[in-house]
Amino acid sequence: MKRQFWRKFGLLLGLAMVVQGFTGCGTGEQQAEIYVEPVKGIEDDFIRGMDASAVLAVENSGAKYYGFDGNEQDVFQTLAESGVNYIRLRVWNDPYDENGNGYGGGNNDVETAIELGKRATKYGMKVSIDFHYSDFWADPKRQHAPKAWEGMDIEEKSEALYGFTKDSLIQLLDAGVDVEMVQVGNEINNGMSGETNFGYVAKLLTAGSKAVREVSKQYEKDIQVVLHYTNIEDNEQIDTIAAGLEKEEVDYDIFGLSYYPYWDGTMENMQNVAKNIMENYGKKVIIAETSYCYTAEDGDGFGNSFDGTKDPFVDGYGPTVQSQATMIRDICAAANEVGVSGVFYWEGTWIPVGKATEDHSALWEKYGSGWASSFASDYDPEDAGLYYGGCSWDNQAMFDFTGHPLASLNVFRYLKDGSKAALKVDYVPEVSVCCNVNETLELPQKVDVVYNNRSKNKQVTVKWNDNQVQEIDTSKAGTYQIEGELKDKTKLVANVEVKNINYATNPSFEESDLSVWQVTYHGSSNPTDFQKKEDDAYSGEMAFHFWSGSMAMDFAIQQEIIGLEPGKYSLSVFAQGGDMDEDSELELFALVNGEEAGCAPFMVTTWANWENPKIEEITIKEGDTLTIGVRMKCNQGSWGTVDDFTLNRVSE
Numbered sequence: 232m233k234r235q236f237w238r239k240f241g242l243l244l245g246l247a248m249v250v251q252g253f254t255g256c257g258t259g260e261q262q263a264e265i266y267v268e269p270v271k272g273i274e275d276d277f278i279r280g281m282d283a284s285a286v287l288a289v290e291n292s293g294a295k296y297y298g299f300d301g302n303e304q305d306v307f308q309t310l311a312e313s314g315v316n317y318i319r320l321r322v323w324n325d326p327y328d329e330n331g332n333g334y335g336g337g338n339n340d341v342e343t344a345i346e347l348g349k350r351a352t353k354y355g356m357k358v359s360i361d362f363h364y365s366d367f368w369a370d371p372k373r374q375h376a377p378k379a380w381e382g383m384d385i386e387e388k389s390e391a392l393y394g395f396t397k398d399s400l401i402q403l404l405d406a407g408v409d410v411e412m413v414q415v416g417n418e419i420n421n422g423m424s425g426e427t428n429f430g431y432v433a434k435l436l437t438a439g440s441k442a443v444r445e446v447s448k449q450y451e452k453d454i455q456v457v458l459h460y461t462n463i464e465d466n467e468q469i470d471t472i473a474a475g476l477e478k479e480e481v482d483y484d485i486f487g488l489s490y491y492p493y494w495d496g497t498m499e500n501m502q503n504v505a506k507n508i509m510e511n512y513g514k515k516v517i518i519a520e521t522s523y524c525y526t527a528e529d530g531d532g533f534g535n536s537f538d539g540t541k542d543p544f545v546d547g548y549g550p551t552v553q554s555q556a557t558m559i560r561d562i563c564a565a566a567n568e569v570g571v572s573g574v575f576y577w578e579g580t581w582i583p584v585g586k587a588t589e590d591h592s593a594l595w596e597k598y599g600s601g602w603a604s605s606f607a608s609d610y611d612p613e614d615a616g617l618y619y620g621g622c623s624w625d626n627q628a629m630f631d632f633t634g635h636p637l638a639s640l641n642v643f644r645y646l647k648d649g650s651k652a653a654l655k656v657d658y659v660p661e662v663s664v665c666c667n668v669n670e671t672l673e674l675p676q677k678v679d680v681v682y683n684n685r686s687k688n689k690q691v692t693v694k695w696n697d698n699q700v701q702e703i704d705t706s707k708a709g710t711y712q713i714e715g716e717l718k719d720k721t722k723l724v725a726n727v728e729v730k731n732i733n734y735a736t737n738p739s740f741e742e743s744d745l746s747v748w749q750v751t752y753h754g755s756s757n758p759t760d761f762q763k764k765e766d767d768a769y770s771g772e773m774a775f776h777f778w779s780g781s782m783a784m785d786f787a788i789q790q791e792i793i794g795l796e797p798g799k800y801s802l803s804v805f806a807q808g809g810d811m812d813e814d815s816e817l818e819l820f821a822l823v824n825g826e827e828a829g830c831a832p833f834m835v836t837t838w839a840n841w842e843n844p845k846i847e848e849i850t851i852k853e854g855d856t857l858t859i860g861v862r863m864k865c866n867q868g869s870w871g872t873v874d875d876f877t878l879n880r881v882s883e
Contacts, residue, residue, distance in 0.1 A: 352409040400446040518571060522624070579628050659678055662715075797853050804873060
């Protein structure tokens with residue numbers, strides 16, 4: 232009896248410790264693998280959420296999850312131990328074809344939500360149910376009605392949505408799932424369940440909210456209703472939506488925002504959007520989705536939505552475990568600062584399935600562990616029908632490719648008190664080196680680094696791979712990647728480009744400061760302007776434009792360049808236009824110290840027929856001043872644009 236008592240007591244104590252961990256109760260700053268700055272004023276009830284909708288499909292495909300001790304254990308236990316206090320689960324109506332084959336993306340029907348929700352509840356976490364009201368993904372691009380609702384009018388569809396919501400919630404609650412929050416729709420900026428008319432969407436939302444309220448009352452449980460939107464960089468659209476919901480008297484508690492820092496603007500803008508909703512519409516706000524990558528590598532060969540190394544990228548964060556933790560900490564801090572109720576990390580458990588050397592497609596098809604299977608093509612022909620396959624999110628999970636938790640997962644339990652870590656390099660910002668053809672390449676001897684505590688040091692010595700450096704051919708244009716290493720063995724890569732450098736300043740007029748260009752003309756009016764019109768520009772949107780309907784034109788545009796290295800230079804420009812008389816004079820010119828050094832006459836004949844006059848050789852000596860430009864004497868009614876000056880150093 233004593234042994235049984237203490238065994239039961241130990242289990243209860245262990246569960247209590249898990250609960251304490253996920254509630255975020257402070258235990259003082261801790262020593263850890265990651266550095267986390269404490270978030271001032273964050274409360275224990277701040278939502279530290281995780282969308283874990285794909286877990287069952289991943290497990291069915293043979294992948295396993297482990298705890299921090301390296302032993303296999305329920306992923307929901309690991310999440311709870313890491314400070315996660317809320318689990319978000321999406322629900323699709325019928326994600327299967329007529330033969331019972333799953334559409335993929337987790338095959339997230341109600342039964343799947345029940346199984347995952349029970350596991351989350353077991354470890355003391357609350358559950359948010361995310362109804363898409365579709366048989367597959369719903370987002371701003373697609374809001375397909377469930378197959379069973381096709382052909383229904385708005386009244387019939389509202390009744391069907393009400394019934395599906397109520398029945399699903401009752402099943403979840405009867406199974407013991409601790410549902411505390413329900414999303415009525417997913418990223419519904421442009422419609423829901425096949426409806427795009429805002430009034431009709433409001434009817435659907437009202438029906439869903441009504442179902443939640445009735446179940447909440449029936450079970451004597453305060454279940455919060457969430458409406459979920461994205462594209463929050465468009466503040467005006469979000470405000471218009473909120474105002475429309477108020478006008479239609481839609482009943483809800485929380486305005487949910489998707490905020491992916493590499494897609495959705497700055498944290499300051501996110502705060503402004505949230506404050507507007509809370510202050511002007513009286514609703515609570517949550518970040519319903521966010522994420523960041525821990526590596527640039529691809530775990531399943533399907534490609535990554537975001538890898539942190541090329542556009543879009545977020546300044547100040549690299550594709551590392553530490554940066555992933557720092558990003559989540561910073562989003563939580565920004566949200567908490569303005570009163571946002573919490574943050575949900577999207578699909579931090581979606582890891583690759585199968586062995587890295589194997590073809591995963593059979594697993595994706597059979598168990599739905601990829602974003603879409605081929606069976607979804609009939610329902611979603613424009614996306615799933617063309618691009619079905621694996622997971623593009625595995626590098627943004629908070630478990631590695633083998634299912635072991637990353638140190639960044641513990642950011643949720645470190646938010647309140649922070650954590651200490653030995654000072655080390657987190658990442659090296661991009662190193663880019665450019666040299667002109669036939670010039671000597673100089674790689675930097677020292678590079679900037681970002682440390683795990685976000686301090687910077689610009690005096691870190693780097694050793695480059697000598698063999699790779701020797702292979703660079705500066706006699707012709709080309710690109711190279713050179714590997715390097717810091718003293719602490721941190722690896723980095725320099726992107727090297729050998730090219731013909733354009734020494735003209737603002738050569739395409741795209742920069743706002745146009746003062747470098749001097750325009751002179753003879754006549755009573757200036758027939759020229761800097762025009763923003765992509766169709767009339769050789770590149771970009773801007774070009775130098777000329778036209779006069781009242782008089783002949785005589786003008787020049789030029790810029791003065793000093794400090795050029797001695798050598799031979801070439802000059803070119805692009806121009807197009809028309810209605811020119813034969814005696815019109817159009818010239819590309821170059822002056823050295825005020826003296827003519829080259830001239831290339833040309834003529835424009837018709838729209839978009841770009842001429843490209845060139846001056847092949849301009850000699851520059853030490854201290855010379857070079858003036859480059861175009862001069863024109865042309866008839867009344869002629870017109871055209873000039874764009875893309877290019878000044879290259881071609882030899883010493």
